[in-house]
C-alpha cells in the first residue's frame with residue numbers, strides 16, 4: 001500500500017499521529033476506498049483507558065491525522081493531480097471535534113472512514129467515523145487548513 005502519508009517529505013514526517021519518522025508515534029496510513037478515505041489501526045495494551053478499552057485521546061489523534069491527510073488527498077484529487085506533484089498541499093488542524101459514542105475496545109482493529117464535506121479556499125472539512133468490528137464507537141469533524149507559509153512564526 002502506498003499511503004497519503006508516504007508522500008509527506010521526510011522533514012515533515014515527525015508528527016506523533018502520522019509521521020513515518022516518529023518511532024514513538026502511531027504512524028497511521030490512509031488511502032482512498034472509492035470516495036472515502038480509510039485508516040486501519042490496531043491499538044496496543046498501553047493505549048488503555050478503562051481496562052479493556054482504548055483511551056479517548058488515541059481516538060481523537062487518529063481522527064485528527066486521518067483527517068489532515070484526507071484533506072490533502074482531497075485537494076489533490078479535486079485538482080486532478082498526483083500527491084507527488086508541486087506545489088504541495090500541507091494541512092494542519094484548525095479544529096477537531098470528537099463525539100465518543102460507545103466505549104472502543106482495545107482488542108479490535110479500528111477502521112476510520114472519512115468523507116470530504118467541504119473544500120473552500122484553504123479549508124477542507126472532513127467527517128470521520130471510527131469502527132470497531134461492527135460498532136461505530138466515535139465520530140469526528142475536522143476543519144483542516146492549508147499550512148501558511150509563515151507557520152510557527
Ligand SMILES: CCCCCCCC/C=C\CCCCCCCC(=O)SCCNC(=O)CCNC(=O)[C@H](O)C(C)(C)COP(=O)(O)OP(=O)(O)OC[C@H]1O[C@@H](n2cnc3c(N)ncnc32)[C@H](O)[C@@H]1OP(=O)(O)O
Nearest residue numbers: 008012015068090091092093094095121123143145147148
Ligand atoms: C505543530 C505541527 C506542525 C505540522 C506541520 C505539518 C505540515 C503538513 C505536512 C505534513 C503533514 C504532517 C503533519 C500533520 C499534522 C497533523 C495534525 C496536527 O496535529 S497539526 C498541529 C495542530 N494545529 C496547529 O498547530 C494549527 C495552529 N493554527 C494555525 O496555524 C492557524 O490558526 C490556522 C493555519 C489553522 C488558520 O490560520 P490562517 O490565518 O492560516 O487561516 P484563516 O484565514 O484564519 O482561516 C482559513 C479558513 O479556515 C477556517 N478556520 C481556521 N481556523 C478554524 C477553526 N479553528 N475552526 C473552524 N474554522 C477555522 C477559517 O474560518 C477560514 O475559513 P473561510 O475561508 O472563512 O471559510
